[in-house]
Amino acid sequence: MRYGFIGLGHLGRHLASSLARGGFQVAVHDRDRAAAEPALKLGATWAASPAEAAKDADGLITCLPSPKASESVITAALPGFKPGATWIEMSTVDEDTLARLAAPLSARQVDVLACPVTGGVHRAEAGEITVLVGGDKALFDRHRGALQAMGGEVIHLGGHQQASVTKVVTNMLAFIHLIAAGEALMLCKKGGVDLASAFKAIKASSGNSFVHETESQVILNGSYDIGFTMDLACKDAGFALEMGRRFGVPLKLAGLMEQIFVEGRAKYGGGAWSSMIVKLLEDSVGEDLRAPGFPARLEAS
Incomplete structure (x- = not known):
């Protein structure tokens, strides 16, 4: 072939x-x-x-x-x-x-x-x-x-629709999980929890997610380098909301997520890594989410 x-x-x-x-x-x-x-x-x-x-x-x-x-x-x-x-x-x-x-x-x-x-x-x-x-x-x-x-x-x-909907759903969940992971880590930091230990605890808990295991690492490093941009995130969030309207599903969390990403793109630019959405929280609280020992970029296993 x-x-x-x-x-x-x-x-x-x-x-x-x-x-x-x-x-x-x-x-x-x-x-x-x-x-x-x-x-x-x-x-x-x-x-x-x-x-x-x-x-x-x-x-x-x-x-x-x-x-x-x-x-x-x-x-x-x-x-x-x-x-x-x-x-x-x-x-x-x-x-x-x-x-x-x-x-x-x-x-x-x-x-x-x-x-x-x-x-x-x-x-x-x-x-x-x-x-x-x-x-x-x-x-x-x-x-x-x-x-x-x-x-x-x-x-x-x-068919084509089923593949398209499923892909958009996976990204919608990833963006929601990313925002939630940032809030969780910030709550740990303000509560005096060592962030490296917090990462391990969340990973070993019922609150774990694929996004936490991956994107939380480059957030804690400070590079935010996930290879996926704000522009792409906003595009895919828009697809999710459009599908929600078409199929009559009230996507309340997804709607809030999209607003947050639009704000992040306006502040950091469309070419910024999507993981920088957590920086909105860091900037508003005045605290960085950093811990030693985490990679600047996720490597192939």
């Missing part, structure tokens, strides 16, 4: 490298040529354009920061698709955008799989990120090997 891969950012560069490492033929493209170097060293080839990445590929994989970026790339790649190929969208996009972009592909006999990923950059680097798959089961089976090369758990959830 031959694949094109477009979007070599914080996540995409690791996914493309895993695909090349898995023995697949991969042609990679990104606006930043230097971002392709890790995959190229593993045997991938460089494609000069999105259309070239799609040319002769059984699947074109995209991992991009926004629906606007996905639209731009797919429009540019359209002439390169061959009949019978598949567009594998690993970005987080809304279902309406996916359906709109799929229409001209369908006219060229190109199928679509929605395959957003969740679990963080460090898991992508380790080849252990979770892949959420939406689309025809036979089509999923055709590309299962490539998806398994990039991820740990690969879960088929049904």
Whole structure:
């Protein structure tokens, strides 16, 4: 199987490298040529354009920061698709955008799989990120090997909508947990608890979460480097609220979470790491959440 891969950012560069490492033929493209170097060293080839990445590929994989970026790339790649190929969208996009972009592909006999990923950059680097798959089961089976090369758990959830909703839900929960973890650590600090000990206690308790185990570490270090930005968090929080309105679910906690992230983006900028949302609390209280022995960046396991 031959694949094109477009979007070599914080996540995409690791996914493309895993695909090349898995023995697949991969042609990679990104606006930043230097971002392709890790995959190229593993045997991938460089494609000069999105259309070239799609040319002769059984699947074109995209991992991009926004629906606007996905639209731009797919429009540019359209002439390169061959009949019978598949567009594998690993970005987080809304279902309406996916359906709109799929229409001209369908006219060229190109199928679509929605395959957003969740679990963080460090898991992508380790080849252990979770892949959420939406689309025809036979089509999923055709590309299962490539998806398994990039991820740990690969879960088929049904159609495009089911994959999109599930991905947005995982991010919604992560953002809520992040805010809650910051408040919990601050309460411990103000109560005189050593923060390194507090981290261990929470991790070993019923209050633990994946977000605490990961993002709390870079908060306690002070780097906040989780490889995910405020802009991306606000985009995905907006998707959650829109789905809540569409399905008639009152997302009260998610609504508050979105307001907090909009405030954080306004204060620290859209390119700031999303974990810096906890800095809003640090600044308002006048206390930093720092402890020795925690990493500046989560490493692949």
